[in-house]
Amino acid sequence: MFRERLALDAALIQDQFDLVLGALDDIGVTRAMAYATQGGKRLRGFLVLESARLHGVEADRAIWPATAIEALHAYSLVHDDLPCMDDDDLRRGRPTVHVTWDEGTAVLAGDALQTLAFELCSRPEAGPAEVRADLALTLAQAGGAQGMVLGQALDIAAETAAAPLSLDQITRLQAGKTGALIEWSACAGARLAQADPERLRQYARALGLAFQIADDILDVEGDMEKAGKRLQKDAVAGKATFVSLLGLDAARARAAELVDAACAALDGYGARAETLKEAARFVIARDS
Amino acid sequence: MFRERLALDAALIQDQFDLVLGALDDIGVTRAMAYATQGGKRLRGFLVLESARLHGVEADRAIWPATAIEALHAYSLVHDDLPCMDDDDLRRGRPTVHVTWDEGTAVLAGDALQTLAFELCSRPEAGPAEVRADLALTLAQAGGAQGMVLGQALDIAAETAAAPLSLDQITRLQAGKTGALIEWSACAGARLAQADPERLRQYARALGLAFQIADDILDVEGDMEKAGKRLQKDAVAGKATFVSLLGLDAARARAAELVDAACAALDGYGARAETLKEAARFVIARDS
Numbered sequence: 082m083f084r085e086r087l088a089l090d091a092a093l094i095q096d097q098f099d100l101v102l103g104a105l106d107d108i109g110v111t112r113a114m115a116y117a118t119q120g121g122k123r124l125r126g127f128l129v130l131e132s133a134r135l136h137g138v139e140a141d142r143a144i145w146p147a148t149a150i151e152a153l154h155a156y157s158l159v160h161d162d163l164p165c166m167d168d169d170d171l172r173r174g175r176p177t178v179h180v181t182w183d184e185g186t187a188v189l190a191g192d193a194l195q196t197l198a199f200e201l202c203s204r205p206e207a208g209p210a211e212v213r214a215d216l217a218l219t220l221a222q223a224g225g226a227q228g229m230v231l232g233q234a235l236d237i238a239a240e241t242a243a244a245p246l247s248l249d250q251i252t253r254l255q256a257g258k259t260g261a262l263i264e265w266s267a268c269a270g271a272r273l274a275q276a277d278p279e280r281l282r283q284y285a286r287a288l289g290l291a292f293q294i295a296d297d298i299l300d301v302e303g304d305m306e307k308a309g310k311r312l313q314k315d316a317v318a319g320k321a322t323f324v325s326l327l328g329l330d331a332a333r334a335r336a337a338e339l340v341d342a343a344c345a346a347l348d349g350y351g352a353r354a355e356t357l358k359e360a361a362r363f364v365i366a367r368d369s
Numbered sequence: 370m371f372r373e374r375l376a377l378d379a380a381l382i383q384d385q386f387d388l389v390l391g392a393l394d395d396i397g398v399t400r401a402m403a404y405a406t407q408g409g410k411r412l413r414g415f416l417v418l419e420s421a422r423l424h425g426v427e428a429d430r431a432i433w434p435a436t437a438i439e440a441l442h443a444y445s446l447v448h449d450d451l452p453c454m455d456d457d458d459l460r461r462g463r464p465t466v467h468v469t470w471d472e473g474t475a476v477l478a479g480d481a482l483q484t485l486a487f488e489l490c491s492r493p494e495a496g497p498a499e500v501r502a503d504l505a506l507t508l509a510q511a512g513g514a515q516g517m518v519l520g521q522a523l524d525i526a527a528e529t530a531a532a533p534l535s536l537d538q539i540t541r542l543q544a545g546k547t548g549a550l551i552e553w554s555a556c557a558g559a560r561l562a563q564a565d566p567e568r569l570r571q572y573a574r575a576l577g578l579a580f581q582i583a584d585d586i587l588d589v590e591g592d593m594e595k596a597g598k599r600l601q602k603d604a605v606a607g608k609a610t611f612v613s614l615l616g617l618d619a620a621r622a623r624a625a626e627l628v629d630a631a632c633a634a635l636d637g638y639g640a641r642a643e644t645l646k647e648a649a650r651f652v653i654a655r656d657s
Binding site for chain 1: 393394396397398399402444448451453454471472473474476477479480481483484485487488491492493497498499501502503505506508509510512513514515518519521522523525526
C-alpha cells in the first residue's frame, strides 16, 4: 500500500518535472537539472502530497510544492557532491552531475534548481496568494542559513573540529541538514489548507531524526549497490554519527521509539493518516 | 542629487543586511554572506527603492525587495567568481569569498544568499500576500534558467564555442545575465503598488543593455583600482563583446541612444522620474 503510493507519487512528480523542465532551452545546464531530479525515493515530495490529501487539498495544487521541495533537495545534493564539498562521484546509482558534466555546470544547475523551487511554490496554480507567500517564506527559512545550509555548514566544520561532535551537536546538525526540509514537506499539506500544521510538525520532527539515524545505520551496514551512493564515508573520515555515539543497537532502538512518536502525533487524524504512519515505519526499514 | 540618493539607498540596504544577517549564527558561512553583501553600487536595490518612491510605496516596505535583489546579485557574484566559473580573485576591491575563506564556504554562502533573497521578498513586512507571491514568482523567473542562469550558461558556452558570438547572441546573453535582474528591480516599485510595470519595464530593458555595453567599455578602458575587479578578461579570452563587435565609438553611441530611450520611457511619470533618469545617465558615465 505505502510503497505503491510512494511510487505513484514519485511518478506524478517526475511528470511535473518533465513538463516544467521541458519548457526550458535545451542546453547543458537544463539537461543537468533534469538529470539531477531523476531517481531517488522522493520522500519529501510524497510527504507534501500525502499531507495535502490528509487535509483534503487537490493533488493538482499540491503537486507544485511537492515538485518544489524535490527541486530544492536535488540542488542540495548536486552542490553537496561537489569536489569542494563532500566530493562524491556516485548518487542515486549514477555518476554525479559534476562528473557527468563539469563543476561549473553543477554549480549553475544547482543554483537554477534552487530558483526553480521558489518559482514552483509561488505559481498561481498552487493556491491563494496567502498560501503561496507562506510556502515561499517557510521554504526559504527551512532551506537557508537557519535551516539546511546551517546544518551543512556545521557538518563541514565538524570535519576539521578538534573533537568529534556530541550527541546534542549531531542532533542540531541533523535538525538543519535533513530535518528542516522534511518538516517543511510534512507541514505543507496543512499550509495548503490554511490549517494548523502543529501535529504534522511533531510527526516530522520525530520522522526527520529517525531518518537520519537510519541513514547513519545504512552508512555502516548498507549495500552500496542498493543505496546508490558510497557508504562508510563517515567512519573513514572519523566523523561522529548517531551510530558511533550510541552504538548500533541503541541507535536502532532510538529510531524505533521515534517512529512510534511520529505515528502517535498523527492519532488525531484517525485512519486517514495510515499512509503517513507507514512512511515513518518505512524510513527505518529502507535499504536505500 | 543622484549620487547622494544612491549612497543613501546603499546605506539603507546595508543597515537592513546588518539587521538580517546579524540575527544568524556567527559562523564562517554567515560571515562570508555578510562580506559578500558589502560594497558595490547597489544599483539594483536603488532601482527597487526609487521605483517604489515613484509609486508612492513606503520605504519600510520597499527595503525588503531592495535587500532581496542585492542578496540575489551577491550570490551570483560569489558563484561566478569560483575557480570552476570565471575564477576571479578580486571583487569590489577585495579578495573574493573563495579566496578569503574556501570554495566550499563560497558555494554555501552563495546558496544561502539566494535563499535569503526569497525569504526577504516573502516577508510579511513587504506588503499584502498578493504582492509578496508576485515578487517571489517574478524574482524566480528573472533569476532562473530562463533569466540570469540562462545568461551565465550561454556565457560559459561561448568560451568554448568554435566562433565568437554574434551581436544577436550577445544581446540575448546579456538580457539574461544582467538584464533580467535589472528589469525585476525597476519593475518592483510598480509591483509593490500593484500597478502596471510596463513603463518601468521599457526603461529597464534599455537601461540593462546600456549597462552591459558600458561594462564592456569599462573592461577595455577602465582602471582596475577604481573598478575593484580585474579588467580586460574578455579581450584576453578572445570573447566577443559589444566593443569587439561594434567598435568603441559605435558602442558608446549605442549606449547613449539606449539611455535616451530609457529616459523617454519614463516621460509619463513627469518630474518625479528625474532620479531614475539620472541613474540611466550615470550607468554609462560610471568608472566602476
